[in-house]
Amino acid sequence: MLHYSNMPLDRGSNFRKDPSWLKAQMSAQSKWVLVKNNQTLFIKDTPKVSYLTYQQVAHLDLTSAIFVGLNNAKHGVFALDVSDLDESVLSPLIEGAQFFDIRQYGPQVTIKYASIAALARGLCYWHATHRFCGRCGSKNRSVEAGHSRICENENCKHPTFPRTDPAVIMVVTKVFADGVERCLLGRQAAWPTGMYSSLAGFVDPGETLEQAVAREVKEEAGIEVDNVRYVASQPWPFPSSIMLGFFAQATSEQINVDKEELDDAKWFSREDLEQFGNWHEEGEHLKLPRTDSISRYLIEHWRTNP
Numbered sequence: 001m002l003h004y005s006n007m008p009l010d011r012g013s014n015f016r017k018d019p020s021w022l023k024a025q026m027s028a029q030s031k032w033v034l035v036k037n038n039q040t041l042f043i044k045d046t047p048k049v050s051y052l053t054y055q056q057v058a059h060l061d062l063t064s065a066i067f068v069g070l071n072n073a074k075h076g077v078f079a080l081d082v083s084d085l086d087e088s089v090l091s092p093l094i095e096g097a098q099f100f101d102i103r104q105y106g107p108q109v110t111i112k113y114a115s116i117a118a119l120a121r122g123l124c125y126w127h128a129t130h131r132f133c134g135r136c137g138s139k140n141r142s143v144e145a146g147h148s149r150i151c152e153n154e155n156c157k158h159p160t161f162p163r164t165d166p167a168v169i170m171v172v173t174k175v176f177a178d179g180v181e182r183c184l185l186g187r188q189a190a191w192p193t194g195m196y197s198s199l200a201g202f203v204d205p206g207e208t209l210e211q212a213v214a215r216e217v218k219e220e221a222g223i224e225v226d227n228v229r230y231v232a233s234q235p236w237p238f239p240s241s242i243m244l245g246f247f248a249q250a251t252s253e254q255i256n257v258d259k260e261e262l263d264d265a266k267w268f269s270r271e272d273l274e275q276f277g278n279w280h281e282e283g284e285h286l287k288l289p290r291t292d293s294i295s296r297y298l299i300e301h302w303r304t305n306p
Helices: 019-025 087-094 102-108 111-128 209-221 294-303
Strands: 031-036 039-043 051-053 066-070 076-081 097-100 140-143 148-151 165-175 181-187 199-202 225-236 241-250 264-269
Touching: 019 066, 031 087, 031 111, 039 111, 066 111, 076 111, 087 097, 097 102, 102 111, 111 225, 165 209, 165 225, 165 294, 181 199, 181 209, 181 294, 199 209, 209 225, 209 241, 225 294, 241 294
Parallel strands: 031 076, 165 241
Antiparallel strands: 031 039, 031 051, 039 097, 066 076, 140 148, 165 181, 165 199, 181 264, 225 241
16 A cells, blocks of 8 residues: 555544534544644654644644544544744653654654654645635634634635645656567656656646646656556645656657756666665665655556566
């Protein structure tokens, strides 16, 4: 199963709009995930998310608390952005813990807990970047247990909801004249030395997913494709995307890289990929992307299924 994609909580969509129901979930049994500047609180030196109790956070301002869901015991799980808290207030809460980017631990985090932490981070980011109304510029306030914001201007009251930006990511393949099938991978200059990954890009307005795949491959590498086939999707709230994975077949083979998009792109055979290392390794050798990404999933799926 793809990382960040196994949400074990009941999101309570039919109940979370009820203030009395929501207040009841903030009980002694509730669990709290803290987020600070897009980093999640982990137990120190471990890949385990640190969950605080209601008793630990009850003295804080919980009006901006975000209901994440109900666990198997039907107890509420909440996210709380503490980016604005003074260190004197925060330090006692996080003793024995530290804030980390979820991806720093990546696949070491149990998939279900990584899914909860990713959702919490994504919602906290959305709130932090939508503090003002996009129509009139007035302040927004959190409603519906943190799953909506509403303009405080009585003449506007425009509601805003969390948005997820769709992005396509694709492994493009072609059987060459020598009978060897190869896949097209590219790299950006900012990536670790030697790392190549699937091509990817955001979906434009008025565009199908299949059209987005073909356009992005053509724009980035100059390759024409057809037979675009959906494979899988992965939530990627870093900060607010969902990755939609595809395979596609190339109808051309001459690469023409757009240097504003990619630093390089190349064709690689399955035998070539056997020699690749991993993204976090030191050295000049070729590397595959991180194992918690759909990019790696797509590459491995193709590599192991001739």
